[in-house]
Amino acid sequence: MRISKDYDERRNEILDTAERLFHTKGYEKCTVNEILKEVQIAKGTFYYYFKSKKEVLDAVVSRYSELIISRCEEVLKRDALTPEEKLMHLFLSMRINNEVGKDVLDEMHKPENALLHQQTLKEIVTGMAPILVKVIEEGMEKKVWYCKYPLEYMQIFLASSLSLTDEGIFDVDADSQQRILVALISLLEKMLDVPEDTFLELFNQNWG
Template identity: 85%
Template sequence: MMRISKDYDERKNEILDTAERLFHTKGYEKCTINDILNEVGIAKGTFYYYFKSKQEVLDAVVSRYSEFIINRCEKVLRKDITPVEKLIRLFLSMRINNEVGGDVLEEMHKPENALLHQQTLKEIVVVMAPFLVQVIEEGMDKKVWKCKYPLEYMQIFLASSITLTDEGIFDVDADSQQRILVALISLLEKMLDVPEDSFLQLFNENWG
């Protein structure tokens, strides 16, 4: 039976949707290109028309998560709010729980999905850093804070925060995670040379 030809983007998204689901259920390493082909119902040549390798599919899946974050960050930067409010809202934009769903996050934390998990965390740092630097520099221009190494400090803060609070990496209970968050906020205050507890209340009000 002849398969109806589909639009390029529609077919590509169909492959990505299927691959993403299989990566989560079978694990990235165990999932093969043939698994994806069989599930979508396409020939190998069709797959390679869209993607050069399974790794390229993984990169595209991770890029989907970053698109959620980028869209949120761009909306924050367009708002007429203070640099402090922008900074806090940008950090809140890192959370992708609602977009990818709790079940997906649980699957991502499994050992067989370590590569997908690692790639996602790396992508968050790469994507978020430029947005944070833009706000840090805006705050410096407005004399809200001082920061000697905007990019490097934000990279350090991002890598620390998303790693230490990730339940898939560190087995921490709610109390421990809360203490880590408070310590991270204190660290951010030191990085920006603002008085202690300048951000804590604002974070508590927004981190729901």
Template identity: 70%
Template structure:
């Protein structure tokens, strides 16, 4: 008798198989039939859970996003740190290396996974900007800094930071990457109208 699995269990099984195949073969080369064989299900079962391969990608991207958002939201609830520290901790929470293995991240950067990569960046900017706004508003309320356009500035900053520091897009040596990071921090300081070098020391402390 065929075993009926719980909805979420089967859905996650499909996602796990698809993620493995996307990273191994690349999104473009992987077919729905490949996923069916990997999981051992019929096409009708696949379409019960997902309408298309792209919908599977969206669900996988949501996994990455949820890791970052969950960590950032926990930081928002911390009361005994300054807005400056909270801001740096939220940025640190976005470092996927601590939750996703290096092989997975390297595969994400492959040309054949461009859509998966693009969607991940898009979702992280969309989800994280409002969280950063809460930190910015806390700093404004405590008169730590000023900011005319919190949401728009955070969207611009995230899009620039995630793109320019992404090794899958720009191949920079260590010195060039540090200069980009220094420039991004300088831009953040101008956005929040704080003195120059206000964030550099905090940033370096949060790298470890």
């Protein structure tokens, strides 16, 4: 007997299956037919929800970015935090290791999943930059710092930090990651024209 499922349930079922197959087989090697077989649906049903495999990939990537963005939007609502504290909380909120899991992250770092990895980084930078800009503008209004190019600086900082600390792109050990993190915090201080070690001391006091 054919089981009828509502739109969101069926769509999520396709996404869950595709995400698992993308990670185990690699995006390029995974076919639409394999997704159909796993979910046990007809090709017409698949194309009712998604126009292509690429559109499924975009939806899988959006899951990661939406997770990060939702957490960061919650940080923005915390009026008790200073702009400096908000900024540090936002950067820490970009970590998805606990929610996604090491096995999934390891799969994303494989060469066959390069497109999935690249799309995820792009989505995070695109979605996070405007949120960070809001905090930068709040800090400028409160005379905490000054930033000549808020959006561009945040895009540069995000792209640099996400790439340089990514073990799937650069072969870095724990010590190297720590040095990169300190250098990135120092770079952020220069971008915002604040005294040296302003963010580093805050980071060490709360998360170091």
